[in-house]
Amino acid sequence: MNNTMKPMGSIGFVETQYLDLHGPIRLDSGRELRDVRVAYETYGTLSPERDNVILVCHALSGNAHAAGSAKTAPEASARDGFGAEDRDGAQGKGLGWWDGMIGPGKAFDTDQYFVVCTNLLGGCNGTTGPSTIDSATGRPYGPDFPVVTVADMVRTERAFLDALGIERLAVVAGGSLGGMQALEWAVQYPGQVDSIVVIASTHALHPQGLAWNAIARESIMRDPDWQGGHYYGTGRKPDAGMGVARMVGHVTYLSGPALTDKFGRRLQFADDIRHTIVEPEFEVESYLRHQADSFVKRFDANSYLYISRALTYFDLAREHGGGSLEKALENVKARTLLISFSSDWLYPPEASDEIAAALTNLGKPVENHLIDAPYGHDCFLLEEARQTPLIRDFLSRKMAS
């Protein structure tokens, strides 16, 4: 079959579904989580052999709505990559965050594959997280929610797929924190994953990335409205601190040149400066405020803290290799596709190169592609056209073999 010539289609309308897991999830911390609910969406048709499943994993602020149009458009879309709003316009508000990559004829082709996306453990979009009611107390977990790791997220995905009767995965794919989950799958369940697609990701975030995440969390926790994490039901929530956290995150997701191209030093409201401290003055200042305001409406601050912590903890070499990345990857059986972007300074290409080198040294099949693109880390949400042929080629070689 010629994968590249088929016209691309849309998933159409989809609705997020929910599944309650029967058993508890055993966590890295030693604690257990009971009564875990998982929000998910599926696209395409499960083959009778159940061998065509792609698990798509989302990043920090994503959710289970990866593709198609939501039946009820959310207040603000998770499709908030740089420029995504410009491109989609109002009608795009309900589009999944990776709609350009998932659908008939797209990179993850729903004519061939059964694509599953779950909201991750600790999230705030349907899967159990800090804002969920703890059945033991009748109140939201808040800061009593156990600290979860990427490995715990993957264990939850494993338990969820068990409940769906899916044992093997043809592909686990994701960008950023989603790519960490794909790597963790390949390490934790080597016999159950045929291929992983790891985009704009890393085996361990670099120290500057740790710093940005620490600053974002500090900003939330220093907001008095955070109230030690017990803000649910108080009528107050740490929007001020969350807004600043989002601004920090947003700038790290973009490249400097992209900000220059989009905004330059243009003033927002007048031909000349107005000598104001409190009002935004430059276009980029207004843009950041807008990003902050729309984010706090759709995302829970405690979830942000927990997920940010999980992605800074993630460290394949420490967790699985006693400090050696190669040792950590020793048991991987999946074929690996790595994609990184030249302007991504938060998850830089060097991290993918290190993974590729370790796998190559181990004699394992790996493809490592660097895409020269200007938008920084957000490229994984934006550069669909250039990722698509790489992914389709990688997957088609497997199908043919």
Place this chain on the structure above:
Amino acid sequence: MNNTMKPMGSIGFVETQYLDLHGPIRLDSGRELRDVRVAYETYGTLSPERDNVILVCHALSGNAHAAGSAKTAPEASARDGFGAEDRDGAQGKGLGWWDGMIGPGKAFDTDQYFVVCTNLLGGCNGTTGPSTIDSATGRPYGPDFPVVTVADMVRTERAFLDALGIERLAVVAGGSLGGMQALEWAVQYPGQVDSIVVIASTHALHPQGLAWNAIARESIMRDPDWQGGHYYGTGRKPDAGMGVARMVGHVTYLSGPALTDKFGRRLQFADDIRHTIVEPEFEVESYLRHQADSFVKRFDANSYLYISRALTYFDLAREHGGGSLEKALENVKARTLLISFSSDWLYPPEASDEIAAALTNLGKPVENHLIDAPYGHDCFLLEEARQTPLIRDFLSRKMAS
């Protein structure tokens, strides 16, 4: 005289002095500031011809104490460049922020020159700023302090030097915002400046730099303890927001590789992760908290807002050239020395290159040096040994001519 062979000495103990200006300062905003006091220090001896004056201008968080040891050690030194505390140890707490550059036999040689450093307008270390009592009301200005620009800072420096009976400057020198002041001097008072030394600076901060500064200001202004700027005397001040602002600033002053070299992903308190959200876990997280805590003790939040705003407004081409940098620099008479650092992503070498190109096109004397060094923007405070010969050579050629 052989400048390069002389042993370097120390300024010894110095005390900050204060001078009250007689006339008002007319500001870019159209407002006037009366009763302006200027904090300053001087090093070396004024020549009978008053032709050996170097004005040194400080950056965002600096003060008038540029060199020597303070008689009374401040609570926390402004000498807070990356690693400065490590190098100086406890005894260095009272050292001026550019002590490595100013003194007998140093880059700015006090055996030859009379070096003057003032705290800038809007600051919080002795010169009139938002925390100063407004004589018209008997209360601190707070947010009623007029918004000041780099040009206003330079006007204040001009008025201060008038009061000292100093008309011409042999050199105006500074790094970062200090370099902006040097450039502004050369443009605003072309007949009164022989040379400028502009280090790790720019003619206009790039949009990502605008973004970081906007985030820092937002963090302060969103802290409820900021109280619209009226926090003086309330027993509360926006330490939480200021701390986050400082963390953001601090990471932008360093390079990613410098953070990796210094901290890596080392854990602070244990051999393994402790599964904690609220406690710092990585060394870099503890370091940032320490930076935040020490900064809020020594710096006023309103001053931070005003100075951050001034440096984002600064734009030589817009202010003086109708959008053209070359036109803005048309009347410059000073010789120009530019120094930038390869790893400085906040004030990148490209900005210096643009200034050099414009001056060269105008046929004006300019030297442009790029120092390959790993510490980011803070290099201007740290790489004294490599800046010194460039500055001494540049200045000696003038002395010889």
